[in-house]
Structures are given as C-alpha cells and as structure tokens.
Amino acid sequence: MQKNSKNNELRGIYDNVMLPNYSPANFIPKEARGSRIWDQDNKEYIDFGGGIAVNSLGHSHPDLIKALSEQSKKFWHLSNYLSNEPAINLAKKLTDLTFAENVFLSNSGTEANEAAIKIARKFHSSKNNQRNEIVSFQNSFHGRSLLNISLGSSEMHRSGFEPLMPGIKHGEFNNVSNLGSLITKKTAAVIVEPVQGEAGVYTASKEFLKELREECTKQGALLIIDEVQSGIGRMGSLYGYMQYDIKPDIVTSAKGLGGGIPIGATLTTKVIGECMQPGTHGSTFGGNPMSCAVANEVVSIVSEKDFLNDVLEKEQLFLDLLSEFKTKGIFSEVRSAGLWIGCDLIDKTANEVLDQAYDAGLIMVSAGSSCLRLAPALNITNEEIEQGINLLKEVLL
Numbered sequence: 001m002q003k004n005s006k007n008n009e010l011r012g013i014y015d016n017v018m019l020p021n022y023s024p025a026n027f028i029p030k031e032a033r034g035s036r037i038w039d040q041d042n043k044e045y046i047d048f049g050g051g052i053a054v055n056s057l058g059h060s061h062p063d064l065i066k067a068l069s070e071q072s073k074k075f076w077h078l079s080n081y082l083s084n085e086p087a088i089n090l091a092k093k094l095t096d097l098t099f100a101e102n103v104f105l106s107n108s109g110t111e112a113n114e115a116a117i118k119i120a121r122k123f124h125s126s127k128n129n130q131r132n133e134i135v136s137f138q139n140s141f142h143g144r145s146l147l148n149i150s151l152g153s154s155e156m157h158r159s160g161f162e163p164l165m166p167g168i169k170h171g172e173f174n175n176v177s178n179l180g181s182l183i184t185k186k187t188a189a190v191i192v193e194p195v196q197g198e199a200g201v202y203t204a205s206k207e208f209l210k211e212l213r214e215e216c217t218k219q220g221a222l223l224i225i226d227e228v229q230s231g232i233g234r235m236g237s238l239y240g241y242m243q244y245d246i247k248p249d250i251v252t253s254a255k256g257l258g259g260g261i262p263i264g265a266t267l268t269t270k271v272i273g274e275c276m277q278p279g280t281h282g283s284t285f286g287g288n289p290m291s292c293a294v295a296n297e298v299v300s301i302v303s304e305k306d307f308l309n310d311v312l313e314k315e316q317l318f319l320d321l322l323s324e325f326k327t328k329g330i331f332s333e334v335r336s337a338g339l340w341i342g343c344d345l346i347d348k349t350a351n352e353v354l355d356q357a358y359d360a361g362l363i364m365v366s367a368g369s370s371c372l373r374l375a376p377a378l379n380i381t382n383e384e385i386e387q388g389i390n391l392l393k394e395v396l397l
C-alpha cells in the first residue's frame with residue numbers, strides 16, 4: 001500500500017491560515033478527471049465521495065468545460081438589474097421538467113432553503129394569514145445558516161450559536177402517527193428531505209410523504225421538499241419526490257445541480273410565487289450566467305431516461321459488491337437510494353476508515369461517526385466502481 005502522500009508545506013500553511021472548522025485530508029489534490037483525482041505527488045485516488053454529491057458528472061466533464069469556457073468569453077456577471085440567457089434557459093428547463101412554474105436562483109443549498117422558508121411565510125402573510133410556524137424533522141440537515149441549523153437538529157451544528165430561530169417544531173422522521181398534532185393551522189410550512197443524507201441515507205417511506213402531503217393540504221400548510229442532496233439524478237430520478245406520488249409546493253435544489261459550480265434553486269408554483277414581488281428577496285450572485293450555463297448542461301444530461309436508468313444499474317453493482325462486507329461482519333447495514341449509499345461500520349469509526357482509505361487511494365465521505373457515505377459521480381464507470389471497492393477491501397477485509 002502506497003503511503004498517503006502529503007504536501008507538508010502547503011498543508012502547514014492551510015493549518016495556519018484557515019479557520020479550523022474543517023479537518024481535511026492531509027494530501028492536496030492537483031488534478032481530477034471523471035472519478036479519479038491525483039494529488040500533488042501524482043498519487044491516484046478513486047473518488048466515491050463526489051464532492052458530497054456535488055460532482056454529478058465527475059471532474060472535468062468536457063461538456064461542462066465547454067459550457068463554462070464559452071460563457072466565460074461572453075460575460076461573467078450582470079446583476080439582477082439585467083436578465084441573462086443562461087439563467088432564463090435554466091429556469092425554463094427546470095419548470096418544463098418538474099411540478100414547478102417559478103424559479104428563484106441562488107448560490108447554495110442554504111440559500112435555496114432560506115428562500116423557501118421566506119416564500120412560505122410571505123405567501124401566508126400576503127393572504128393576511130398569521131401562520132408562521134415551520135415544522136422540520138429530527139436528524140434532518142438543511143444547511144448551516146442560523147435558520148438552517150434551527151431547522152436541523154444536530155447538537156454539534158447548533159451548540160454555541162444560540163439563540164436559534166424561534167417558531168420551529170421538530171417531528172419524528174417516518175412517523176405518521178402524530179402528524180395531526182404536529183401540523184396545525186399555525187403551520188406555515190413543513191420542510192423534509194426525501195432521503196436524510198447527512199443522517200446516513202435514510203429514505204422517507206411512501207406512506208410518510210403521502211401522509212405529510214395530505215396533512216399539509218388539510219391544514220393549508222406548504223410542503224417544502226429539500227432536494228439539495230437528493231435531486232439531480234442522485235436517486236435515479238431527476239428529483240426524489242418524483243418517486244413518490246406527491247406534488248410538492250416548493251422544492252429546493254443545489255449540490256449536484258451545478259456539477260461542481262456553486263448554484264442553488266428554489267422551485268415553486270405561480271400561485272405561491274406571486275407573493276414575491278420586486279424587492280421582497282434577492283441575491284447578488286443568484287442567477288450568475290457562468291453557473292447557469294454549466295447547470296443547463298448538467299440538467300440536460302442528467303434528465304435523460306437512459307442516464308437515470310444507468311444510475312440505478314450502478315447502484316445495483318455497488319450493492320452486489322458491498323454485500324461481502326456485510327457477510328464478513330464489517331457493515332451492520334447498507335442503505336441506498338440510487339447512487340447514494342450509507343454503510344454502517346460495526347467496530348471502526350468513519351474518520352479512521354476515511355484516513356486508511358486515503359492511504360489506499362480511495363476517497364469517501366461520512367455521515368455521523370460510524371457511517372461511510374458514498375455519493376459518487378452519477379457517470380462513474382463500472383471499472384471505477386470495481387477498482388474503488390477493491391481498494392475498500394484492502395482497507396476493511
């Protein structure tokens with residue numbers, strides 16, 4: 001096993017100048033193509049992390065490079081005083097392909113969720129309706145702003161940042177028994193992930209989302225589906241909600257939408273969106289032409305039926321190859337939702353395995369302290385999958 005290579009000088013500078021809120025691997029990447037990354041010492045890694053479900057088409061995809069470089073020669077930024085063609089095309093595409101009729105463009109999942117909650121409250125207040133409570137769920141993750149850590153439930157994410165945003169209730173994910181008391185005439189909106197990714201890839205049951213939809217409709221609350229991680233083909237459909245027989249009121253999208261370039265989108269209907277008149281909300285960089293040019297390309301590729309079918313076939317290949325780790329007592333459980341896989345470790349911590357995997361030449365991410373999370377590029381090749389799993393065997397078997 002080639003020892004984990006380190007560029008100690010650069011890494012030393014990192015530790016000195018960066019806020020210490022992350023603890024990245026001690027090698028520093030130099031270049032990446034497809035699902036392979038090379039570090040400063042030219043050591044090769046297979047990328048099963050996909051930049052946390054962001055690099056939906058892998059690294060250096062030629063169509064994305066082309067879209068970016070063509071737009072880079074036209075203009076980079078105009079501001080929202082002017083509109084731009086890539087943003088218009090992207091919004092048109094997203095509305096053609098989903099339940100939505102209106103799109104708000106931003107730069108991240110956090111911002112997409114912030115806009116969703118603001119739209120929901122504005123919608124009710126524009127109807128002179130006093131309801132403003134938000135319902136979210138235990139173990140959910142919605143981002144790191146003060147609003148979003150208040151929606152989420154991680155103690156680590158919240159501790160020391162109080163006071164949190166008031167008016168938020170937390171229900172139990174996948175529990176349909178008390179939705180009646182959770183969602184009331186005071187509820188402005190319910191926000192839920194179709195699959196809780198940060199929690200370790202836990203899928204919402206069909207019954208849960210259906211009952212949530214029904215209860216929201218009954219009480220007049222809006223249903224917001226946070227598809228920041230689940231969207232853009234991750235689950236084998238363009239958006240996760242499409243696998244459930246429900247129509248959301250608002251969907252938030254980011255991560256994979258840009259294939260590696262920062263972008264967020266909040267999708268809704270005209271009836272709801274109408275409350276957001278000029279001046280009510282905005283973003284300096286939202287709708288950036290460079291980001292939108294790339295996202296257009298990503299959505300065109302990922303929304304193809306054949307592409308989405310391949311995602312499900314690759315999920316199966318992963319599951320077949322990972323079953324050995326279960327029979328050999330390494331994983332207690334393997335959960336998946338498309339190319340999104342959570343593996344619960346039995347006697348090791350996720351951090352320890354991530355470090356050992358770097359030595360072996362494999363990149364993964366974690367979810368909590370004992371779950372390995374795989375969220376590779378959706379176009380990862382079968383060969384890359386097999387190679388990566390062999391590296392994981394070197395580490396764990």
Ligand SMILES: *Cc1c(COP(=O)(O)O)cnc(C)c1O
Pocket residue numbers: 107108109110111113141142143144193197198226227228229230254255
């Ligand atoms: C990553 C994530 C977010 C936050 O997105 P950022 O781009 O990091 O702000 C929100 N919701 C879910 C479900 C996510 O996975």
